[in-house]
Amino acid sequence: MKLAKFGGSSLASGEQIRKVFGIVKSDPLRKIVVVSAPGKRFESDIKVTDLLDAYYQDYKNGKNLVPIQTTLLDRFEEICDELELSELKQFLSEKVISLALLNLHNRFVYDKFLSTGEECSALIVSSYFKKNGLNAKFLSPKDAGILVSSDPCEAKLLPIAYNKIAGLVKYPEILIIPGFYGATLNGEVCTFSRGGSDITGAILAAGVKAEMYENFTDVDGIYSVNPNVVENPVIIEEVTYREMRELSFAGFSVLHEEALIPAARAGVPMLLKNTNHPELPGTQIVPNWTIDMPVVGIASSRGYVIIKITKYMLYRDISFGRRFFEILEKLGIRFEAITTGIDDMSILVRDKYLSAPIQEALSDDLKEILQVDDIVIVKNLAVVTAVSEEIRQQTHITGRATLALARKNIKIETLMQGASEVSLLFIVKEEVENETVRSLYEEFFED
Amino acid sequence: MKLAKFGGSSLASGEQIRKVFGIVKSDPLRKIVVVSAPGKRFESDIKVTDLLDAYYQDYKNGKNLVPIQTTLLDRFEEICDELELSELKQFLSEKVISLALLNLHNRFVYDKFLSTGEECSALIVSSYFKKNGLNAKFLSPKDAGILVSSDPCEAKLLPIAYNKIAGLVKYPEILIIPGFYGATLNGEVCTFSRGGSDITGAILAAGVKAEMYENFTDVDGIYSVNPNVVENPVIIEEVTYREMRELSFAGFSVLHEEALIPAARAGVPMLLKNTNHPELPGTQIVPNWTIDMPVVGIASSRGYVIIKITKYMLYRDISFGRRFFEILEKLGIRFEAITTGIDDMSILVRDKYLSAPIQEALSDDLKEILQVDDIVIVKNLAVVTAVSEEIRQQTHITGRATLALARKNIKIETLMQGASEVSLLFIVKEEVENETVRSLYEEFFED
Known part of the structure; x- marks a missing residue:
């Protein structure tokens, strides 16, 4: 089986989510889908997670919440309209509005705010998939077994989590799981560091021993060199985890260190692909090299x-x-x-x-x-x-x-x-x- | 002025000392001559310093001293005979014999034994030079101003020594100075570490600000690489002190670190030459490089x-x-x-x-x-x-x-x-x- 993780831009609009649907449908091995919160649709757009952050700040500071809530609801409503999921609108709206009822003294309240983007994303995707004939199922991180430490915004996976995660292979459905957060032993929502959907993907891919961890974004792969320095540089075809780690350390800003480790340790190869051009080969991160390259x-x-x-x-x-x-x-x-x-x-x-x-x-x-x-x-x-x-x-x-x-x-x-x-x-x-x-x-x- | 230091093989026989004479005479700038003790004349020969070491051991252990004394005296007598210096024989003989009168509890007695080789060498050379028309003068390290710390066998020059050493330029004669030892503030003979004649040469060359410190041995210069690994390697023409230091550190056994420092610090270039082939260019060790060489x-x-x-x-x-x-x-x-x-x-x-x-x-x-x-x-x-x-x-x-x-x-x-x-x-x-x-x-x- 393969695990496919989709980044924010792949979930930014109904049009993008249709591409996600097409990608998942095209390969029956894609049995687990991890989604980010809706990202930017255009350069000056605001990511849903940033809207949720602003929402939390306004709530904490006792400001009028109507403007930010409206912006958020409009965002989700627009996606639902595009995908003809009007039945979901009320449910998402309540999720967003009810955040403003949370106790501000709870250590995890900020995590709960932020996680709502991924949660809604996964709800939209699973509804759309089901409505269009895929046997999909929304699964919360808690139900997926992503048990984490009680460190707000810096959750670490608890090693025991892997036992339950391994059981995900038994689901007959395509599982749609929100990225970025897990559940503490007390059932609280606790997020990984930002960009943590990649971490969720890596953990689940490792836990189910996926044959491939596919990571879909809006770029064709990893450039071999900074494109601001060299025009149209080649995309790396294959890179080992160790090489990737050195490149990240040396200045490449690609994937979180934490997002590489679980997959690397489990020996699961990772394939970075473009949701907008899934036909391109992308960049594969592998445990052991197979292609001769003097410099990667x-x-x-x-x-x-x-x-x-x-x-x-x-x-x-x-x-x-x-x-x-x-x-x-x-x-x-x-x-x-x-x-x-x-x-x-x-x-x-x-x-x-x-x-x-x-x-x-x-x-x-x-x-x-x-x-x-x-x-x-x-x-x-x-x-x-x-x-x-x-x-x-x-x-x-x-x-x-x-x-x-x-x-x-x-x-x-x-x-x-x-x-x-x-x-x-x-x-x-x-x-x-x-x-x-x-x-x-x-x-x-x-x- | 130049300082010329001659190693043991250059003083091993009358024939060698005649070469030393020829070399010194050929350049009027050679005003200070530092000599080692007579070294080996052939592969299985024993250096005078090693004989003196054996002499000391026998004396300390209460053994019969006649055999070792005879060997030593024969050695000096042979050189004197070759150089027709019969008048010197009695004097050298007394020097050697009288060592066995030294108090074994004196801290410097071993140093005194060992230093006798260089002392006799210098006496022979100065006598021969004078007899053959060079205005030469024997000068003891004490009279030359080589004041050292009271560390038997590990003397270090006292910084104040340089004041007196600088005065050596005033002598009209060619000074013949024994290498390897100095005098403590109490006037005791105290030797540098072994091979210390090079140290004496470097100290004096630095002290008189010689334009060149010539170091004569029985090799044509420094090989660019171990001749046991590469056949007939080229001789280094020029090497900087820094390069020399790195080479010594990395495995070249040429000159003592301590023998390089004084000359290097004073900016005095050093020329390693072969007493047997003084016409060859030798190897020059310089403060700053003048010859382009990608690898020295x-x-x-x-x-x-x-x-x-x-x-x-x-x-x-x-x-x-x-x-x-x-x-x-x-x-x-x-x-x-x-x-x-x-x-x-x-x-x-x-x-x-x-x-x-x-x-x-x-x-x-x-x-x-x-x-x-x-x-x-x-x-x-x-x-x-x-x-x-x-x-x-x-x-x-x-x-x-x-x-x-x-x-x-x-x-x-x-x-x-x-x-x-x-x-x-x-x-x-x-x-x-x-x-x-x-x-x-x-x-x-x-x-």
Whole structure:
């Protein structure tokens, strides 16, 4: 069986929901459908979840609720009208209005407000599916077994949940389940962090051991590189979970880390597809690679600083590492990478950790406690990361990458291979960040 | 002025000392000569310093001293005979014999024994020079101003010494000064660590601000790579002090670190030449590079281990670095390099730090204190280091190096650029160490 999760734009209008219907109907393996709240229909539109957030704020602040309630109801009514689901309108209207009866002192009241978008989405979809001949069934997260911790807005799945979730395979119907939230042991609605419908999808796909976790959005897949830097870049055809994780870490904003882990651990492949172009192949995230690609994606991120300290024969001092990291910890500086030499140690940190007073305190501590000979701080650096499982296997990738940059006279401040061994990090000055990305793209993606 | 230091093999026989004479005479700028004790004349020969060590042991253990004294006296007598310095024989003989009158409870008695080789060398050289028309003068380290700390066998120069040493420029004579030892503030003889004649040379060259510190040995210069791995490798023409330091650290056994520092700090260039072939250019160690070389030397060293630990989202834990290095410090494990990733941290250590019980304690601590998910220990690794100042400037060197290895199907376990930025470290399996060295040599030294 397959689990299909649809993002907000796929549920933004009746027209979009008809596409969802077509997609689900076209493959009988699609037995579980997870839906987001209705998203934007056009650039300046407001997502239902944002409307619900505003609704909560108005309620909490004792404001007149009619305007926001009207906006919300209009939104749902319009979708119902488009889908000819007039019988559902009253039910959804009551759901929305009754939120303003909740006790504001309940820890989960905000979660309940926000979750209503996904709940209504799922109700609309299941009604439409049934009305159009699909054997569909709405199932609440609670009934689906998504038992979570009692952490408002930051729910974590309880491990015992998987027992019940595994039982979902027994339903004969196509299950329509709201994403984004679960139920606590006391039955309260508690949401995952925002964007959490992806988490719901991953948890359920893992729990039922789906053969595929399909994630439908409004993009054709994951670009191999930032399309604002390279025009019309290729879509990644296949990427491993590990590569995806490195790319996310290095600057790709695609899926929540938390949304990858459950599927990755369960070995369920994930397919990112476009609801508007389901015929396109999309991007598949797999546990193990099957397609040879020297580089799968190139990410980049700026705002880095290298702190380089020099102390004669530093490496001989066995307490140096501990004392150095004690200072960093005390000052709250998180390092992203380290290189060492006989007399030198360099660390890469994000500049947000290095405000003027922190930088001064660091200099003082390094001089006084570690008695370093010299401190050099290089600012305005970018980290360009090329990611691929093949980097572990094939030495020539580093060679091709560095020669490509050398041909463009791009100076690499430092080159590092991540400890995970699936990424190469090129630390360059910010002003050549985009040129570095483009040069690597040309080398590995254009022939 | 130039300072010329001659190693043991240059003083091993009368024939060698005549070469020293010829070299010093040929350049009037050579105003200070530092000499080692007579070294080996042939492979199975025994160095005078080793004879003196044996002499001390016999004396300390109350053994019959006649055999060792005879061996020593024969050695000096032979040199004197070759150089027709019969008038010196009695004097040297008394020096050697009188060592057996020293008080064994004196802290510096061993230093005094050992230093006698250099002292006699300098006496022979100065006598021979004078007899053959050079205006030479023997000067003891004490009279030369080499004031040192009272650390037997591990003397360190006292900073105040440089005041007196600077005055050596005023001598009209060519000064012949024994290497290897200095005088404490109480006037005791105290030696540097072994091989310390190079230290004497560097200190004096720095102190008089020599335009060149010439270091004469029995090799043509520094090989760019281990000649046991590559046949007839090229001699390095020019290398910077920083490059030399990296090469020494990475496995080249050339000059003591301590012998480089004083000259490097004073900005005095050093020229390594062969007493037997003074017409050859030798290897020059310079403060700043003047010759373009993508790679100056390739060193390698085996017996390394990579300890790789994995912990989910390790990088988010701001105390991880400090706690990790606390464990290493407690277990006495010195790291040579570190790489980090989102979930991983790898350190490179020499295997001598990782005995079975230490490895077990490390695993236990990592699991219990740091609660790591996984520990992988990769043994039998070699570190092959390519060194060059140009590595800092030119990206393509990394590219050429990695492609050269890729063509030979050599897998690089990890590639690191040292924090000093003048070295590239290729961590490979020990069984491909020599092949890696050869491949890099071919790439950068053979056209």
